[in-house]
Amino acid sequence: xxxxxxxxxxxxxxxxxxxxxxxxxxxxxxxxxxxxxxxxxxxxxxxxxxxxxxxxxxxxxxxxxxxxxxxxxxxxxxxxxxxxxxxxxxxxxxxxxxxxxxxxxxxxxxxxxxxxxxxxxxxxxxxxxxxxxxxxxxxxxxxxxxxxxxxxxxxxxxxxxxxxxxxxxxxxxxxxxxxxxxxxxxxxxxxxxxxxxxxxxxxxxxxxxxxxx
Numbered sequence: 409x410x411x412x413x414x415x416x417x418x419x420x421x422x423x424x425x426x427x428x429x430x431x432x433x434x435x436x437x438x439x440x441x442x443x444x445x446x447x448x449x450x451x452x453x454x455x456x457x458x459x460x461x462x463x464x465x466x467x468x469x470x471x472x473x474x475x476x477x478x479x480x481x482x483x484x485x486x487x488x489x490x491x492x493x494x495x496x497x498x499x500x501x502x503x504x505x506x507x508x509x510x511x512x513x514x515x516x517x518x519x520x521x522x523x524x525x526x527x528x529x530x531x532x533x534x535x536x537x538x539x540x541x542x543x544x545x546x547x548x549x550x551x552x553x554x555x556x557x558x559x560x561x562x563x564x565x566x567x568x569x570x571x572x573x574x575x576x577x578x579x580x581x582x583x584x585x586x587x588x589x590x591x592x593x594x595x596x597x598x599x600x601x602x603x604x605x606x607x608x609x610x611x612x613x614x615x616x617x618x619x620x621x
Contacts, residue, residue, distance in 0.1 A: 411456075412463025421619050422466040424509060426453045428500060429474035430493040436481050450499025457503035466615065469500050470509035471547055472534055473524070478513070486523065486553040488514040494537060506615055507543045510534065510572065512554060523554065526566035535571075543611055545574045550583050561590040568600045573608040 415423060428449060431441040442449040457467045475482050476492040497508075512523045515530070524530035525546045534544065549563050558566070564587050567575055577587045594600045 409459040409462050412460040412465040415460075415465050416463050421464065422468065422507070423460055424468045424470060426456050426467075426469060426500075427471070428453055428469050428496050429471055429476055429511075430496055431474075431476050434479055435476055436478055437475055446493050446496040447499065450496035453496065453500035454503040457500060457505050461503070464619065466507065466619070467503075467505040468507035468509045468545055469497060469505045471511035472497055472508050472538070473511065473515065475511050475513055482511075482513060483548070483551040483553055486512070486514065486557060488516060488520075491515045491517050491533075497538060501538050501540055501542075505542060506618075507545050507574075508534065508538065508540065509545045509547055512547050512549075512551060522566070525549070525572060526558075526562075526570055528570045531571035543573045543615060544571065546572050546576050548576050548578045549587070550578045555583075560586045561594065563587065564591045565594045565600050568604055568608075571604075573611055 412423075426442070427437075427440050429437065429441055430446050430449065431438045431443070442452055444452065453469060457469070460467050473494050474492040475487070477489045478487045480487070510525050510530070512525050514520065514523050518524070518533050519527040519529040522530070531544060546567050549567070554563055560583070564575060564577070577584055595602070595605065
């Protein structure tokens with residue numbers, strides 16, 4: 409609650425946390441994790457989410473299903489792993505976080521061809537296991553791991569086709585402008601579903617309205 413109140417005072421209304429990836433020593437982002445068992449991590453996340461709700465802060469749990477068993481920076485090089493432990497995400501969902509951020513890793517037992525963010529099978533796996541109407545948000549799509557293997561057009565259209573509601577594309581200048589142009593062109597050419605866009609926009613607006621209550 410205290411952290412949520414501090415964020416509120418700073419004008420922040422959405423926190424892209426907690427990180428629930430079940431990591432072990434040797435994983436690149438181990439120091440960012442709770443470093444606890446899945447059960448305890450889930451309980452800690454529940455407390456954090458409920459405290460943020462009380463303070464009027466929206467929560468995005470991340471990065472489902474997890475950047476784990478990855479000793480290198482997965483933002484630089486595309487990682488391919490087996491699906492990790494997700495019980496901590498299920499426990500955190502009991503607190504009803506408003507958003508779920510997904511990872512850009514390839515999980516061979518879900519979809520061996522595409523990063524989770526781009527995969528219809530991946531997003532369906534999320535919906536099946538978390539049984540949630542939470543907004544699905546991409547991790548940063550301007551990562552070198554994606555830019556090296558996919559075109560800007562693919563990077564902005566594949567997540568939407570897969571069922572991601574909100575795209576994050578960090579930075580300024582050329583990459584962001586290219587992403588916006590590619591999205592608009594794809595929408596005009598009906599390469600992405602207008603219905604999917606409308607549904608996602610509606611969900612985002614509804615979520616924003618909760619902040620005004």
